[in-house]
Amino acid sequence: MRRHLVWLRADLRSLDNTALLAACADASTAVACVYAVTPRQWQRHDVAGVRVDFELRTLHALQERLAALNIPLLMLHTPDFATLPADLAGLCQRLGIDEVHANRQYEVNEIARDEAAGLALGELGIALQLHHDQCAVTPGTLCKGDGTYYSVFTPFKRVWLQRLASAGCAPASSPRRRREAFVASDEIPATVPGFASHVSPATALHWWPAGEDAALERLAAFCSEGLAHYDSARNFPDRDGTSRLSPHLAVGSISPRQCLNAAFGHVARHGESADSAQWIAELGWRDFYKHVLTGWPRVCRHQPFRLETAPLRWRHDDADFQRWCEGRTGFPIVDAAMRQLQATGWMHNRLRMIVAMFLTKDLLIDWRWGERFFMQHLIDGDLAANNGGWQWSASTGNDAAPYFRIFNPVTQGRKFDPDGRFIREHIKELGDFSGDVHEPHGPGGSRPSLLTDYPLPMVDHSAARERTLAAFKDMKAAAEFSGS
Numbered sequence: 345m346r347r348h349l350v351w352l353r354a355d356l357r358s359l360d361n362t363a364l365l366a367a368c369a370d371a372s373t374a375v376a377c378v379y380a381v382t383p384r385q386w387q388r389h390d391v392a393g394v395r396v397d398f399e400l401r402t403l404h405a406l407q408e409r410l411a412a413l414n415i416p417l418l419m420l421h422t423p424d425f426a427t428l429p430a431d432l433a434g435l436c437q438r439l440g441i442d443e444v445h446a447n448r449q450y451e452v453n454e455i456a457r458d459e460a461a462g463l464a465l466g467e468l469g470i471a472l473q474l475h476h477d478q479c480a481v482t483p484g485t486l487c488k489g490d491g492t493y494y495s496v497f498t499p500f501k502r503v504w505l506q507r508l509a510s511a512g513c514a515p516a517s518s519p520r521r522r523r524e525a526f527v528a529s530d531e532i533p534a535t536v537p538g539f540a541s542h543v544s545p546a547t548a549l550h551w552w553p554a555g556e557d558a559a560l561e562r563l564a565a566f567c568s569e570g571l572a573h574y575d576s577a578r579n580f581p582d583r584d585g586t587s588r589l590s591p592h593l594a595v596g597s598i599s600p601r602q603c604l605n606a607a608f609g610h611v612a613r614h615g616e617s618a619d620s621a622q623w624i625a626e627l628g629w630r631d632f633y634k635h636v637l638t639g640w641p642r643v644c645r646h647q648p649f650r651l652e653t654a655p656l657r658w659r660h661d662d663a664d665f666q667r668w669c670e671g672r673t674g675f676p677i678v679d680a681a682m683r684q685l686q687a688t689g690w691m692h693n694r695l696r697m698i699v700a701m702f703l704t705k706d707l708l709i710d711w712r713w714g715e716r717f718f719m720q721h722l723i724d725g726d727l728a729a730n731n732g733g734w735q736w737s738a739s740t741g742n743d744a745a746p747y748f749r750i751f752n753p754v755t756q757g758r759k760f761d762p763d764g765r766f767i768r769e770h771i772k773e774l775g776d777f778s779g780d781v782h783e784p785h786g787p788g789g790s791r792p793s794l795l796t797d798y799p800l801p802m803v804d805h806s807a808a809r810e811r812t813l814a815a816f817k818d819m820k821a822a823a824e825f826s827g828s
């Protein structure tokens with residue numbers, strides 16, 4: 345009897361899993377899954393403890409589902425991507441594996457890891473079969489007429505939608521049950537040393553139930569209650585206006601095809617609307633940033649997409665950065681957002697834009713510091729989307745905000761949290777504050793209030809704006825001077 349191994353990575357589900365289905369194609373093949381715990385690598389990749397906790401809980405749920413299919417789930421403990429290929433090959437040898445199947449990841453270290461694993465397995469005569477699964481449209485397959493990659497979202501989205509219409513995105517089914525399991529499942533650890541979650545277990549369980557059943561329930565609830573109001577609600581952080589599926593999409597307890605299929609089903613039943621079009625477009629952004637990462641791998645290496653912005657003189661001020669991290673900038677919408685991240689491991693999209701813009705444009709601090717802090721604290725940390733969001737805000741990315749478009753954090757707060765409900769919920773110093781929560785100390789901190797110990801604004805927004813405009817202009821002038 346042939347034995348196949350499925351190497352699970354960011355695809356922790358039994359339904360619509362391309363590698364799992366390929367491994368199970370022949371009903372008589374025995375199949376096991378393996379997941380690699382690589383703490384040293386996670387440390388290097390700044391994986392957040394809250395995300396590790398979510399992955400482990402997802403694996404628990406998946407193990408039960410797989411057990412019903414007679415597919416055991418094994419854990420491979422190995423320090424990092426350097427040690428992984430030999431350890432995986434050793435496991436395959438011990439288990440008498442004929443083929444290994446895995447879904448591709450598109451980040452540079454993951455690609456190098458897969459190449460090394462392929463070689464190590466190949467020496468034993470075991471084939472590593474890699475499948476495209478992570479995106480609705482395979483990265484690198486949508487190119488312009490001249491064969492180059494799209495770097496702007498709108499034209500990308502147009503061809504992306506055309507591809508979805510022509511090729512479809514129907515999710516695949518579950519694999520068939522195996523006759524028997526050829527090895528016992530391993531115990532899934534409850535924690536991994538060095539990756540304690542900064543979010544309390546009660547909050548994590550309440551906000552982030554794990555596993556594909558939880559993901560499908562969330563998707564169904566969003567499609568029946570949230571999707572019809574998505575366009576008008578999605579920018580308001582005190583409303584439950586977005587799907588909150590990002591943790592599931594990040595670990596793969598749901599696939600983009602399952603999400604898109606549900607959205608297209610909604611369109612078929614209720615007709616097209618700005619709401620469904622916008623949500624589908626958000627899933628397009630997810631594919632787009634994976635596509636950018638495939639076309640411009642330098643974004644995985646801490647380099648700006650727009651190389652001409654590399655000389656920009658970012659500030660590296662630890663004390664200012666710390667105030668941003670802790671949510672003590674004195675700008676309530678920024679601080680409430682940072683405290684949401686600390687409390688729940690997640691942040692609303694509008695707020696991610698506001699805090700990223702504040703760090704890079706009001707404080708002129710290097711976007712890579714913020715990118716890293718996000719990865720270390722987000723339950724849905726994803727290199728492509730996180731890097732894309734940060735480079736958009738810093739005006740160093742493709743299709744980024746122009747450098748002179750600088751959000752005013754007070755205006756943003758007034759617009760997207762008009763009653764201050766979100767601010768009051770997350771900033772306890774302002775919980776009972778009866779004055780203007782958007783400027784508790786008056787415009788620019790001009791009338792310090794004794795009614796709260798909330799900090800004064802740490803910068804003057806107008807002056808900070810001028811400083812950033814000057815930094816970008818200096819960079820441009822220096823580039824013109826040197827003729828680059």
Ligand SMILES: Cc1cc2nc3c(=O)[nH]c(=O)nc-3n(C[C@H](O)[C@H](O)[C@H](O)COP(=O)(O)OP(=O)(O)OC[C@H]3O[C@@H](n4cnc5c(N)ncnc54)[C@H](O)[C@@H]3O)c2cc1C
Binds near residue numbers: 693700726732
């Ligand atoms: C600075 C910054 C950092 C970010 N870091 C991440 C990250 O590490 N991981 C992550 O998944 N998203 C990231 N995003 C994108 C976005 O904020 C989140 O995907 C979104 O807030 C998740 O909430 P939701 O699931 O309710 O989204 P919904 O509004 O319901 O959207 C559905 C799905 O579409 C995808 N999506 C939505 N917006 C974007 C976007 N702008 N870019 C890429 N995909 C998107 C997500 O997978 C999301 O779950 C970042 C955005 C910014 C501005």
